[in-house]
Amino acid sequence: MSELIYEVDGNMGKTLKVYDDKCVISTKAGVKAALFGSLLNGDKEFYYTDITSLQFKNLGITTGYIQFEYAGSHSGNNFVSENSFGTSKYSKLKDEMPGIYEDVQNRIQKARAAKNAPVQQIISPAEELKKFKELLDMGAISPEEFDQKKKQILGL
Secondary structure, three states: OOOEEEEEEOOOOEEEEEEOOEEEEEEOOOHHHHHOOOOOOEEEEEEOOOEEEEEEEOOOOOOEEEEEEEOOOOOOOOOOOOOEEEEOOOOOHHHHHHHHHHHHHHHHHHHHHHHOOOOOOOOOHHHHHHHHHHHHHHOOOOHHHHHHHHHHHHOO
């Protein structure tokens, strides 16, 4: 189960939830949501491993937003896109959102690094025995060394 890190109420009936492995934009149906094209309740999940870019504009004279992009997504209007979370509701968010944005960016980078990390190859006991048998046949190890490795591999 994912651990909730941040939960922020925003514009148009949307809430941004930042978890350890994903971000979720939740929309609650209501008048504001309907005015901006959303008539349904629902969640849109963005796993850090799938996010290709993140756009951020802090709250200022106009509404701030954070927008998630992933392969196959379409940006559209930053303020009403289903991939965007807008913030003009609370002035305290002007101070909080840059830190949240930076944290999400760091989580995306960590997820990418983990996704691209080399995978250790697991060798079966039979493959490992075959490898040592070939070394024995080549004369690279002695029969005693082979027997010792065989016992070690088979747990004898």
